[in-house]
Amino acid sequence: MAGKRWVPETLFDELGFRMTYEVDRVLHETRTEHQHLVLFEHRFFGKILMLDGATQVTSRDEFVYHEMMTHVPLFAHGRAKEVLIVGGGDCGIAEEVLRHKSIERVTQVEIDASVVEFAKQHFPEFTGPVLADKRFELVIDDGMNYVAATKRRFDVIIVDSTDPLGPGEVLFSEAFYEGCRRCMKRGAVMVTQNGVPVFQANELTTADGYCYVAAIPTYVGGHMAMGWATDETRLRRVSAKTIAARYRKAGSFATRYWTPEVHVAAFALPRFIADKVAKAIKPRALAPSGGTLSSSPGRVRRQRTRSPRRS
Numbered sequence: 001m002a003g004k005r006w007v008p009e010t011l012f013d014e015l016g017f018r019m020t021y022e023v024d025r026v027l028h029e030t031r032t033e034h035q036h037l038v039l040f041e042h043r044f045f046g047k048i049l050m051l052d053g054a055t056q057v058t059s060r061d062e063f064v065y066h067e068m069m070t071h072v073p074l075f076a077h078g079r080a081k082e083v084l085i086v087g088g089g090d091c092g093i094a095e096e097v098l099r100h101k102s103i104e105r106v107t108q109v110e111i112d113a114s115v116v117e118f119a120k121q122h123f124p125e126f127t128g129p130v131l132a133d134k135r136f137e138l139v140i141d142d143g144m145n146y147v148a149a150t151k152r153r154f155d156v157i158i159v160d161s162t163d164p165l166g167p168g169e170v171l172f173s174e175a176f177y178e179g180c181r182r183c184m185k186r187g188a189v190m191v192t193q194n195g196v197p198v199f200q201a202n203e204l205t206t207a208d209g210y211c212y213v214a215a216i217p218t219y220v221g222g223h224m225a226m227g228w229a230t231d232e233t234r235l236r237r238v239s240a241k242t243i244a245a246r247y248r249k250a251g252s253f254a255t256r257y258w259t260p261e262v263h264v265a266a267f268a269l270p271r272f273i274a275d276k277v278a279k280a281i282k283p284r285a286l287a288p289s290g291g292t293l294s295s296s297p298g299r300v301r302r303q304r305t306r307s308p309r310r311s
């Protein structure tokens with residue numbers, strides 16, 4: 001072990017807990033305009049990207065997070081055309097979204113151009129297909145500015161952000177959620193990375209809505225929570241049969257974690273997480289399509305207009 005560098009994840013230092021990786025080779029290390037970035041090779045996890053001491057993506061387990069952050073909202077919605085990704089630097093999320101041929105436009109708003117530049121060099125498996133796809137548009141901006149100002153409206157918003165420190169902090173703010181609410185179409189869905197409830201319960205309590213879970217080995221701490229907000233309450237109760245039919249219609253592309261059954265099961269929350277979500281809900285002024293947020297998780301009571309039955 002002598003001489004080998006070990007890179008710690010310092011995200012949970014306050015809790016007196018660190019996960020540390022033994023480095024085979026540092027591929028890139030720099031301080032960007034916004035954050036500290038290090039990419040290194042690890043003999044088990046492959047390439048590992050860390051920003052400000054937090055694991056962002058590894059070659060070994062990226063598929064879990066990327067598939068669950070994309071296919072769950074897209075197949076639950078069932079008719080999405082316009083998708084907004086906030087953050088998403090490495091383009092792993094965009095790559096999964098673009099596998100849905102029915103999507104017409106994907107806009108990624110990333111604050112740090114150098115993360116995308118460096119992903120072109122080190123994560124061509126993501127950036128290659130994405131940057132070659134005419135439906136993809138990259139905007140370098142703070143997600144907060146974009147959702148506060150854009151005239152565009154979206155069917156699905158995916159917030160693939162860093163944790164609530166440094167540039168990512170504003171993406172867990174009231175103002176940001178209000179901004180997202182403003183640019184959601186009627187029946188739209190918004191999903192957010194909400195950390196691991198065992199260590200990051202506060203990330204859950206600040207979000208408005210419900211959540212679903214998945215286990216990502218390098219997002220240490222058991223379940224990872226993905227925030228879920230929509231004015232269409234039934235979207236998180238779509239049956240596995242309906243999801244399977246939509247998946248077949250989308251060409252049944254290969255996945256390694258997401259399945260229609262895993263999709264439905266992800267909304268069955270362990271009690272300690274469900275309790276945190278229930279506590280997190282605060283009445284809010286206005287939701288997409290002019291309703292109010294009721295006290296039950298993930299639900300927005302909307303002025304009743306019957307929306308057409310979905311296939």
Ligand code: SAM
Pocket residue numbers: 051055056057065086087088089090109110111112115141142143144160161162163166167168169170171193
């Ligand atoms: N999957 C990873 C996770 O769960 O920790 C996140 C991956 S992605 C690399 C996170 C991206 O969010 C980074 O590229 C970072 O630059 C970007 N980001 C952070 N704050 C942002 C902001 N305010 N607006 C837009 N992008 C932001």
